[in-house]
Amino acid sequence: MLETEVLIIGSGIAGATAALQLASNPKRSIVLITREMDPLESNTRYAQGGIVSRNSGDDEEALVRDMITAGAGATDPKMARLLAKEGPPLVDSILVEKAGVKFDRGEEGEFDWGKEAAHSRRRILHVGDGTGKAIARGLIEALNKCPNVKIIPNTTAVDLITVPHHSRDPLATYREMACFGAYAFDQQEKTIHRFVSKATVLATGGLGRIYRNTTNPPGSRGDGIAMANRARVRIVNTEYVQFHPTALAVPGEERFLVSEAVRGEGGILLTPDGSPFMEKYSPEWKDLAPRHIVARAIHHEMEANGFSYVLLDIATHMPAEDIRARFPNIYEACIKAGIDITSDPIPVVPAAHYACGGVLADEWGRTSIKGLYAVGEVSCTGLHGANRLASTSLLEGLLWGNRTAEHIDKNLDSGNRPDTPAADSFPRWDESGLEEDVDPTLIHGDMQTIQNIMWHYVGLVRSADRLSRAIRELRHLWNEIETFYRSTKLSDGLIGLRNAVEVALIVARAASHNRHSRGCHYRQDSVELEGDRLI
Numbered sequence: 001m002l003e004t005e006v007l008i009i010g011s012g013i014a015g016a017t018a019a020l021q022l023a024s025n026p027k028r029s030i031v032l033i034t035r036e037m038d039p040l041e042s043n044t045r046y047a048q049g050g051i052v053s054r055n056s057g058d059d060e061e062a063l064v065r066d067m068i069t070a071g072a073g074a075t076d077p078k079m080a081r082l083l084a085k086e087g088p089p090l091v092d093s094i095l096v097e098k099a100g101v102k103f104d105r106g107e108e109g110e111f112d113w114g115k116e117a118a119h120s121r122r123r124i125l126h127v128g129d130g131t132g133k134a135i136a137r138g139l140i141e142a143l144n145k146c147p148n149v150k151i152i153p154n155t156t157a158v159d160l161i162t163v164p165h166h167s168r169d170p171l172a173t174y175r176e177m178a179c180f181g182a183y184a185f186d187q188q189e190k191t192i193h194r195f196v197s198k199a200t201v202l203a204t205g206g207l208g209r210i211y212r213n214t215t216n217p218p219g220s221r222g223d224g225i226a227m228a229n230r231a232r233v234r235i236v237n238t239e240y241v242q243f244h245p246t247a248l249a250v251p252g253e254e255r256f257l258v259s260e261a262v263r264g265e266g267g268i269l270l271t272p273d274g275s276p277f278m279e280k281y282s283p284e285w286k287d288l289a290p291r292h293i294v295a296r297a298i299h300h301e302m303e304a305n306g307f308s309y310v311l312l313d314i315a316t317h318m319p320a321e322d323i324r325a326r327f328p329n330i331y332e333a334c335i336k337a338g339i340d341i342t343s344d345p346i347p348v349v350p351a352a353h354y355a356c357g358g359v360l361a362d363e364w365g366r367t368s369i370k371g372l373y374a375v376g377e378v379s380c381t382g383l384h385g386a387n388r389l390a391s392t393s394l395l396e397g398l399l400w401g402n403r404t405a406e407h408i409d410k411n412l413d414s415g416n417r418p419d420t421p422a423a424d425s426f427p428r429w430d431e432s433g434l435e436e437d438v439d440p441t442l443i444h445g446d447m448q449t450i451q452n453i454m455w456h457y458v459g460l461v462r463s464a465d466r467l468s469r470a471i472r473e474l475r476h477l478w479n480e481i482e483t484f485y486r487s488t489k490l491s492d493g494l495i496g497l498r499n500a501v502e503v504a505l506i507v508a509r510a511a512s513h514n515r516h517s518r519g520c521h522y523r524q525d526s527v528e529l530e531g532d533r534l535i
Contacts, residue, residue, distance in 0.1 A: 001193060001194045001195075001196065002031065002193060002194070002195050002196070003196045003197070004029050004030065004031040004150075004195070004196075004197050005028055005029045005030065005197060005198050005199065005412060006018075006019075006022055006028065006029070006030045006031070006197055006198065006199045006200075006201065006408060006412075007031050007033070007181050007182060007195050007197035007199070007200045007201070008030065008031070008032040008033070008200075008201040008203060009032075009033055009034075009157045009182060009200070009201065009202055009203060009204055009224065010032075010034060010042065010201075010202070010203030010204045010205060010224070010376070010378070011032060011034040011036070011039040011040075011041075011042050011136075011140065011151070011203075012042035012043050012044035012045075012136065012203060012205055012376055012377075012397060013042075013044040013132075013135055013136065013139065013376065013394055013397035013398055013401065014203045014375035014376030014377075014396075014397035014398075014400060014401040015032060015201060015203030015375065015376065015401065016032070016039075016044075016136070016139035016140060016143060016401070017094060017139065017397065017398050017401025017402055017405070018201050018203065018373075018375060018401040018402070018404050018405045018408075019032050019143055019146075019149050019405075020094070020098065020099075020139060020142055020143055020146065020149075020405075021094070021401065021402050021405035021406065021409075022149075022405045022408060022409060023143070023146035023148050023149045025409055026147075026148060028148055028409065028412075029148055029150075030146075030148060030149045030150070031149075031150045031152060031195060031197070032143070032149060032150070032151045032152070033151075033152045033153075033155040033157065033184055033195065034151070034152075034153055034155065035154070035155065035156040035157070035187070035219055035223075035492060036153060036154070036219060037153050037154055038153065039140050039143075039151050039153055040133075040136050040137060040140055041217065041219070042136060042205060042217075042219070043132075043205040043206055043216060043217065043219075043220060043376075043377060044132045044135060044136045044394065044397070045132050045133050045136045045217070046132055046133075046215065046216070046217060046257065047131055047132025047133075047135075047393070047394055048129045048130065048131065048132065048257055048259035048261065048329065048330070049114070049116055049124060049126065049129070049131065049259045049260050049261040049264075049390060049391050050114055050116075050124035050125050050126030050127075050131045050261065050391050050394075051091060051095075051124065051125050051126075051131060051135070051391055051394040051395050051398070052087070052088075052123055052124060052125075052389075052391045052392050052394075052395045053087075053088045053091045053111075053123060053124075053125045053395070054084075054088040054123055055111065055113050055122065055123055057121065058121055058123050060081065060084040060085055061084075062120055062121065063080075063083075063084040063123065064077065064080045064081055064084050065120070066118060066119055066120050066389055067080045067083070067084075067383070067384075067385075067389045067392060068080055068385070069118065069290075070118045070290045070291075070385075070387050070388065070389035070390075071383075071384055071385025071386055071387055071388075071389070071519065072292075072385060072386040072387050072518050072519035073385065073386070073518065074237070074240075074382075074385030074386040074518060074519060075382065075383065075384065075385030075386075076381070076382030076383065076385070078363070078382075079363065079381045079382045079383040080383060082363060082399070083383060083392065083395060083396060083399055086399055086403075087395040087396075087398065087399045088395075090395075090398050090399060090402055091125065091395070091398070094398060094402065095135060095138065095139075095398065098142055099135065099138030099139045099141070099142050100138050100141070100142070101127065101134050101135055101138045102127065102134070103125040103126065103127055103131075104125075104126055104127060104128065111125055112126070113125070114126050114261050114264055114265075115261075115264040115265075115288075116260045116261055116263075116264040116288075116390035116391055117260050117263060117264065117285070117287075117288040117289060117290060117291060117294065117390055118285065118288065118289070118290040118291075118389055118390060119264075119389070119390065119391075124261070124264075124390075124391045126261070128325075128326065128327070128328050128329065129259050129261065129326065129327040129328060129329045129330050130328070130329045131394070132394065135394065154186065154187040154188055155184045155185065155186055155187065155193075156184060156185045156187060156223075156492045156495050156496075157182045157183070157184045157185075157204070157223060157224075157227060158182070158183045158184060158185050158192065158227075158429075158490070158495055159182065159183050159227055159230060159231070160179050160181075160182050160200065160227050160228070160230075160231045160372065161179065161180050161181045161182055161183060161194065161195075161196065161426055162177060162178065162179050162180070162231050162369065163175060163177065163178050163180060163421065164177070165231070166426050166427065167421065167425060167426070169421070169425060172421075176370060177232070177369045177370065178369060178370035178371045178372075179200050179231065179369055179370065179371040179372035180196055180197060180198070180200070180371060180420055180421065180426070181194065181195045181196040181197040181200055181426075182195050182200060182227070183195075183429050185490050185491075185492065185495060187491075187492050190489070190490070190491075192428075192429035192431070192490065194426055194428065194429070196420070196426065197371075197420075198371065198412055198420050199371055199373065199408045199412060200371060200372050200373070201365070201373045201374070201375060201404060201408075202224040202227070202228065202359060202367075202372065202373065202374040202375070202378050202379070203224075203374075203375050203376050203378065203397075203401070204223045204224030204225075204227075204378045205219065205220050205224070205376065205377050205378060206220045206222070206354060206355045206377040206378070207220060207221065207222030207225060207241075207355050207500075207503050207507070208220045208351075208352040208353060208354070208355070209221050209222075209447075209451070209500065210222060210352075210450055210451060210454050210500050210503055210504045210507070211241075211351070211352035211451055211454045211455050211459070212448075212451040212452055212454070212455035213247065213255050213349065213350070213351040213352065213455060214247075214255060214351050214352040214353070215244050215247050215255055215256070215257040215351050215352070215353045216352070216353070219496075221496040221497075221499050221500045221503070222355075222499055222500060222502075222503030222504075222506075223495070223496065223499045224358075224359065224374070224378035225238070225355075225358055225359060225378060225499075225503050225506065226498070226499035226500075226502040226503050226506075227499070228359045228367070228372075228374070228378075229502060229503075229506060230502075231369065231372075232369075233359055233360075233367050233368050233369055233372065234359070234360040234367070234368040235357070235358065235359055235360065235380075235506060236357055236358075236360045236380050237356055237357025237358070237380050237382075237386075237510070238355065238357040238358065238503075238506050238507045238510040239357065239507065239510040239511040239513075239514050239521045240355075240356035240357050240384070240385075240386045240387065240518075240519055240520050240521050241352055241354075241355055241356070241357075241458075241507060241520060241521075242291055242292065242352075242353050242354040242355075242356055242387060242388055242520045243291070243292070243295040243350040243351060243352055243353055243459070243460050243520065244257060244260075244291060244295065244350065244351055244352075244353035244354075245260075245269075245291055245294035245295040245297075245298055245348070245350050246258040246259075246260070246262070246263075246269075246294075246312055246346075246348040246350075247348060247349055247350065247351035247353075248333065248334065248337060248346065248347070248348060249308070249309040249347040249348055249349040250337040250338070250339070250347065253337050255349075255351045256330075256333045256337075257351075257353070258312060258330055258346055258348055259327070259330060260291070260390045260391075261326075261327075262312060262314050262327065262330070262346075263287045263288060263312070264288065265314065265317070265318055265326060266314065266317035266318055267287065267312050267313060267314040267317060267318075268287055268312075268313050268316075268317065269287055269294070269297075269298065269310055269311070269312055269313075269348075270310065270311040270312075270313055270345060271301060271305070271307065271310055271311070272307055272309070272310065272311060274311075277297065277301055277310075278294065278297060281293060281294075281296075281297040281300075282294075282297070290387055290389075291353075291387060291388075291390065291520070292386075292387045292519055292520040292522070295350040295460060295520075296460055296461070296522060298310050298348075298349070298350055299350055299460045299461065302349070308349075309347040309348060309349050310347075310348060310349075311345035311346065311347060311348070312345060312346045312348045313345040313346075314327075314341060314345075314346075315341060315342055315343050315344060315345065320342035320343070323341060323342050324342065327341070334346060350460060352454075352455075352459075354377065354384075354388050354393060355377055355378075356380070356384040356385065356386065356387065356388050356519070356520065357380045357510070358374065358377065358378050358379050358380040359374035359378055359379050359380065360374075360379075360380055361373065361374040361375070361379040361380065361381050361400070362381070363381070363403065364403050364404060364406075364407040365379065365400050365403060365404030365407065366407070373404045373407075373408070375397065375400040375401050375404050376393075376396070376397040376400065376401070377393065377397075379400065381396070381400065383396055384396075385519060386518040386519025386520060386521060387519035387520045431489060431490065434487065434488065434489050436487055436488045436489065437488070437489055438488055438489060438490075438491040438493060438494050440493060442484070443491075443493045443494060443497050446477065446480075446481060446497055446501070447496075447497055447500060449477060450474070450477065450497075450500050450501055450504050453470050453473050453474060453477075453504070454470070454504050454507070454508070457469055457470035457508070458470050458504070458507060458508045458511055460522065461522055461524055462511055462521070462522060462523050462524065463523060463524045463525045464512070464515075464523075464525055467508055467511055467512040468512065470504075470508045471505065471508050471509060471512060474501060474504050474505045474508055475505065477501055478501045478502065478505060481497055481498055481501050482498070485497075485498050511523075515527050
């Protein structure tokens with residue numbers, strides 16, 4: 001058992017920022033746990049394009065308009081304005097000054113501002129095409145210098161500790177629901193520990209791994225959303241799963257993300273026979289249309305013509321030297337796959353990329369139960385609406401990590417929060433009588449089944465029949481996995497499988513309930529189809 005003031009679950013930009021800002025108060029004690037061996041491993045690490053900020057020729061309202069437009073009418077204007085106003089200054093004060101991130105600059109020392117799809121102007125700061133990796137490294141290195149922050153790797157959160165659910169006190173039934181930490185699995189000791197805290201921050205990232213094709217790393221199984229759902233925390237907008245239009249499509253290779261910045265720098269989408277096609281789907285934006293439009297356009301071209309991929313051509317629009325300098329990671333990844341992007345087009349397909357919905361959180365990261373906060377991709381503040389604007393996710397994690405830390409620091413010692421029960425009032429995790437060890441083959445097979453169901457029936461194009469079938473099959477699989485879970489010794493893989501099937505059901509049910517096509521949720525049988533069905 002471990003007691004701390006603040007427990008943070010997840011080490012990406014949102015969780016790491018919350019920890020770093022809380023650590024500035026030397027009186028605070030913070031524990032950050034991550035299921036990864038290396039805290040650098042998170043969704044943040046794989047963010048390529050960059051982070052939204054604001055140059056001298058930009059203004060808050062222009063950024064707000066772009067976010068609302070991309071969000072297809074479902075973006076909360078209050079949250080968009082909050083990000084546009086408070087976010088950019090934090091890039092300097094936290095990432096540049098505290099974390100030492102060195103964003104790319106021009107010959108005279110000025111920032112090299114990039115542009116991405118659906119942005120009306122250049123406002124993206126980047127470090128080559130490895131911005132997320134540079135940010136993650138800077139934040140973790142800064143955290144390692146904080147004596148009041150303890151980072152514990154190889155530790156998988158299992159369930160939130162909540163009152164009254166986990167309380168031994170029968171009178172707790174009458175109290176307001178509150179969170180006081182989490183049960184977590186030590187992957188090396190293979191035991192469950194109680195992490196008891198006054199405030200708990202969910203920063204577990206996304207859910208892309210419930211899909212067959214995804215740009216997300218293996219840990220993106222929806223762990224935080226599943227834990228919150230079991231704790232009866234409010235979850236919203238999960239039907240809005242954004243599919244990135246361009247992931248590397250080479251047999252046997254992971255779906256490596258080919259950044260939207262490639263199109264921002266002039267890259268053009270082509271059919272395999274070399275014909276451009278985006279103008280007929282988006283005459284105004286063409287190849288720089290919002291992601292949901294581009295992804296569905298590619299999907300339509302593939303289905304209508306039997307293509308297994310389309311091509312992304314940057315070679316004829318940018319000098320080879322500039323390509324290697326601007327996109328070194330994409331260049332190297334493609335070279336390993338046998339493609340030289342300075343001379344050849346890149347075969348690409350859409351892939352699940354970002355969850356616009358999640359655990360409902362307010363402007364301070366607070367959720368629907370006391371003591372629990374949610375930040376980053378696991379949360380839904382309403383900022384992204386039905387479709388996220390490119391490169392706003394890192395800034396969202398930075399802003400809400402900072403605001404959550406501010407709220408916790410100001411209110412942790414106040415009298416307006418529930419008293420933390422004695423740590424021993426929460427029961428130990430009981431695995432007595434469990435003799436069956438995990439069979440990795442069963443876990444792998446069930447995970448593949450989930451991924452295939454979600455890709456085919458709850459993917460880019462949805463319908464009542466597809467969704468109904470998905471829900472039936474997922475419900476059956478959930479029962480099988482839950483029985484397996486309750487009779488088997490825990491492992492990280494089993495925990496992730498249980499969470500994945502639960503989150504898959506959440507997404508499928510939300511998609512079934514919402515019969516209106518909006519943003520990245522597209523229903524063939526939408527009750528409001530107007531004009532071009534792909535838009």
